[in-house]
Structure formats: C-alpha cells, structure tokens
Amino acid sequence: MEGLTALALAIALLGVGLWTLIVRRNLIWKLLGLNVASSGAILFLVALAHRPAARPPITGLGPGPSADPLPHALVLTAIVIDFATLALALVFVIVLTERRHTQDVRRLERDEEHGWPER
C-alpha cells in the first residue's frame, strides 16, 4: 500500500512540476518546476524499489526480502547531479538577466524578433 501511495504522490509531483514548467513564463519558476518534476521522478524510482513487507537494503537486519538496492544507488547519483545542474542553470539565468534585463520567456522571444532594447 505504501508503494502505491508513493507512486501516486510521485506522479502528482511530476504533473505539478511539468505544469509549472510549461505554463509559467518566468525562467526561475520554470527551473523550480523542473526540479519538482525531477523529485517526482526520484520518488518514482524509490517507489519502484519497494516490495511488500521488505526491509531496507542492508544485510543483517533480519529475514525476509530486502528492497531492491539498484534504484537506490541510481537515485543517490541523481540527487547530487540535480543539485549541481540546478545551480548551473540558475547561474545562466543570472547572466541572462544581467545582459537582457528580463526573465520573461515571452518578452525574450519578442525581443529576439524585434531587436534588443537599448539600455
């Protein structure tokens, strides 16, 4: 049952994140949505590792099946990479704001067509 709840939560997080990523026009909101969606993906992988009545993937904790350790190892790397790439993307947004003075995607596209405003 916990596995199903976690799966539902993961899919909901993924939906909210993708919705924010598509609908919001501010670049920082888009990055936040992307990060929420990736947390949903991470939760999905962890929920896949769940088995009914399983113990953590550490030997010596008693009998019974253990949770699948492979998704856990995958997720361990994904979290750290998420942190680093989010920081890099935020730096790009900072540089873009510094040069173009806006984070609005629609305004950026319009300026791309009609020429950049003088500042």
Add this chain to the structure above:
Amino acid sequence: MKPLAALTVLGLLVLLGLGASGLFPRPELPLPEHVAAAWGARNLVATIVLGARLWDTLFEILIYAMAIVGVKLGLRPVRWEGAGPPVAETPLLRRAADLLLGPVIVFALYVATSGHLGPGGGFPAGALLGTGLLLLLALAKGVERLSAEVHEPTLEWVKYGAIVAILALTGVVLVLGRKGSPYLIAANLLITVEVAIGAWVILHRFAKSRGEL
C-alpha cells in the same frame, strides 16, 4: 547521412529485440547479499555505488566538478554595484552556529566512515558537511568576512586533489581486484571532501551575489 542514422537506429532496435527475446542465455546474477559480503560491507547500496557500478559514480563526480567550474566561470563576469543587502545578525544566531558547528562536522564524518555498514555514504556526508558548514559559518560571521578569511582557491585545489585521489584509488582497486572495507571507507571519505567543497563553492558564490535578480 540519413540512411546511416536510420540503419543505426534499426540495428540498435534489432539488438534490443534480440536481447529481450531470450535466445541467448542470461548470465546468472549473484545475490546482492553475497556481493556485499565479498566487499566486507553490509549496505547493499554502497557496494553497488562503489563496486559494481563504479563507472557511474566516477562520471557523476566528474559531472559535479564540471558543473561547479561552470558556476564559477558563469558568475565571474557578473558585476554588481556595491555590496548586497546586509545579512541580519543577531547574537542568537551566532551562539547557535557556535554550538552546532562541532556536532555537524562529527556527524558528517560518522555518516561517511560508517557508510558501508548502515545508511550513509560519501554523498550524504558531503552534502551535510558542505551546506552545514557554509550556512553555519555565514550565519556566525557574515558572508563578506567569511570570504575574506577563507582562501577559496586552496579549497578548490583540495577538491581537485580529492578527485585525482578517487580516480587513482579506484584505478588501483580495479586493476588489483582487491575488495574490502578499507577501500570503501577511503572512497567514501574522498567523495565527502569532493562533494562538501563543491557544495561550499556553489552556495558561497550564490550568497556573495545575493540581491542580484
């Protein structure tokens, strides 16, 4: 060019189908418990991250280091006028930081060195150490004083040294085929140093350029 690409994709699909069809016998995978016992560890995830899927971890460390270099280079041309808004300073925060500094370091070292026996490992320990140290020190001293006192290039050279040491260690282990808990502890500690300094550098850069957006 297009037919070549189509041929490549088709070939890959055929390979996938052949692999999934069951025509070839699958290798018998050993039980994870036995693998962990051979490495002298109890945490199955640690044996996967530092043993069976070592290449993933190595390239992840390299990607992490490159992202940090990108943050550094990207924030370099940004010029801001004057100092940012000052960080609020209260004696309460400073005392709390003084009290928490020691326990955070000790707990991070504990998580790193016992990562092969229980929950933990190099990556969580590094995140604890880097973010905890930076947040506490920035609370206690203020970011400007902190960046005046800490020589960041030295920290970065330590980080590059840790990466080289990880590569050398894993190379030696891969060539010699030695398995054992000393290797796991050493690798976890080196990964802790690398991740902690990376998190420190990223957060420090962001804290220095606050109030920019």
